[in-house]
Amino acid sequence: SGARFFAAVDLGATSGRVMLGRAGPGELSLTEVHRFPNRPVRTGATLHWDILALYRGVLDGLREAGRRAVPAGRLDGIGIDSWAVDYGLLDADGALLGNPVHYRDGRTEGMADRAAAALPPEQLYAETGVQHLPFNTVYQLLAACGGAQFAAARRLLLIPDLIAYWLTGRAGTELTNASTTQLIDPRTRDWSRPVARALGIDLALFPPLRRPGDPAGELLPEVLAETGLTGPVPVTAVGSHDTASAVAGVPAAAGAGAGGPDTLAYIATGTWSLAGLELDHPVLGEESRRANFTNELGVDGTVRYLRNIMGLWLLEECRRAWAAAGRPAELEPLLAAAAGAEPLRSVVDAGSAEFLAPGRMPERIAAACRRTGQPEPRDAAETVRCVLDSLALAHRRTLAEAVRLAARPRPRTVHIVGGGVRNELLCQLTADACGLPVTAGPAEAAAFGNVLVQARAAGAVSGGLAGLRGLLRTAQPLRHHEPVRDHGHRWRQAEERLHG
Numbered sequence: 001s002g003a004r005f006f007a008a009v010d011l012g013a014t015s016g017r018v019m020l021g022r023a024g025p026g027e028l029s030l031t032e033v034h035r036f037p038n039r040p041v042r043t044g045a046t047l048h049w050d051i052l053a054l055y056r057g058v059l060d061g062l063r064e065a066g067r068r069a070v071p072a073g074r075l076d077g078i079g080i081d082s083w084a085v086d087y088g089l090l091d092a093d094g095a096l097l098g099n100p101v102h103y104r105d106g107r108t109e110g111m112a113d114r115a116a117a118a119l120p121p122e123q124l125y126a127e128t129g130v131q132h133l134p135f136n137t138v139y140q141l142l143a144a145c146g147g148a149q150f151a152a153a154r155r156l157l158l159i160p161d162l163i164a165y166w167l168t169g170r171a172g173t174e175l176t177n178a179s180t181t182q183l184i185d186p187r188t189r190d191w192s193r194p195v196a197r198a199l200g201i202d203l204a205l206f207p208p209l210r211r212p213g214d215p216a217g218e219l220l221p222e223v224l225a226e227t228g229l230t231g232p233v234p235v236t237a238v239g240s241h242d243t244a245s246a247v248a249g250v251p252a253a254a255g256a257g258a259g260g261p262d263t264l265a266y267i268a269t270g271t272w273s274l275a276g277l278e279l280d281h282p283v284l285g286e287e288s289r290r291a292n293f294t295n296e297l298g299v300d301g302t303v304r305y306l307r308n309i310m311g312l313w314l315l316e317e318c319r320r321a322w323a324a325a326g327r328p329a330e331l332e333p334l335l336a337a338a339a340g341a342e343p344l345r346s347v348v349d350a351g352s353a354e355f356l357a358p359g360r361m362p363e364r365i366a367a368a369c370r371r372t373g374q375p376e377p378r379d380a381a382e383t384v385r386c387v388l389d390s391l392a393l394a395h396r397r398t399l400a401e402a403v404r405l406a407a408r409p410r411p412r413t414v415h416i417v418g419g420g421v422r423n424e425l426l427c428q429l430t431a432d433a434c435g436l437p438v439t440a441g442p443a444e445a446a447a448f449g450n451v452l453v454q455a456r457a458a459g460a461v462s463g464g465l466a467g468l469r470g471l472l473r474t475a476q477p478l479r480h481h482e483p484v485r486d487h488g489h490r491w492r493q494a495e496e497r498l499h500g
């Protein structure tokens, strides 16, 4: 057939993967060829990403993708996406200055206040539409700017742009990820000079913007040699923010999505739950700011109107604590036990930044229950149940608020994509909490969205976002969860317990 081969590099907070996509007219499939752990490293007080280990994982994955392509060694394109917000600094020779700092590092404490003294939060939101998260890039820059590394920096590259730079020798700033820096105006989809000026951030640090679908260079000869690939291999800008690619990879029905009559509601689950709507314009009002919704930019002119929810981080951190204490921490038995535990016994605010930092998660969850006058979980099963109920409740609350603030019709279904798809209990509880059917899948939505954008840029497939998404519905089996009827009042009560 005329199918062509594309590699999608998708770097998440706990693991990275390289997927080999096969795409052609009416054809789309995806195979995982390499997965590697992403293990942050603390030196002194600072939590870092081990960026060279990640880059080695990328090279190993590209080599394996080439082996499996037909003919071997030939790839028609490479696209890179990762978590948002973080960056590396380069010196005047183009060398990396230190390991990129992890967004969960504590260095940004107090920076929002410093920013607010220079630019009122109302104005910052009206200009950028970005929710307040303690680790937004602008706060990281304010924390970094007194240091020696920052003084030596000539260039700033967001994580996927840094990987692309090492692969190609060419530097750019991909737009969807740039929109999480809090330096982009979502109306013009370009830098906000007023914000940069007010905060004293030099936009010249950022190489020029490129948009999903734009060329991002070709693999360097050394990279071809190391991966065994046959040149030329183009690298293409995709939605390099993983959430942008994941939402491009939502198998939405025709008619649902930006500009369509139906509301596209999604939850991109993984370390985070990103719950919201796809819109064709940003929502920048004061009510939206107070509700802490963000307007991230998506592929093809779309806007992701969503809120960050702590996601499976809560569960992963509990398991890490139990494993360290020598207690059972295997996922499947814990989920089975949680399924049998009393529903909605206690819930915590899964949107709260109090759960952002690593460490002692079961104790912190118990403390939050105590503080809100609810019973503490008595064992691991009850703790896991509390986490999943709390996530489902946050999904319900966030989607309902998004629909109201964006003045959109009630969605017909909620799409869950990303790693959380594998957690059937979470998907069912989300259906119950939202009172809406859930369509679960694909788990690798980010890689699908990544491949689709590259494949279109290469001319292997064509169409708008709706057309591309049409290919997804046959590429992967999807699971459907019907909400249990008459449970609405239980979730309403739990919500009142927590939020009044």
Ligand code: LRH
Pocket (backbone or CB within 6 Å): 012, 013, 082, 083, 084, 085, 103, 241, 242, 243, 271, 272, 274, 308
């Ligand atoms: C998810 C994600 C999310 C960001 C966070 C930093 O991986 O990109 O969209 O808010 O990481």
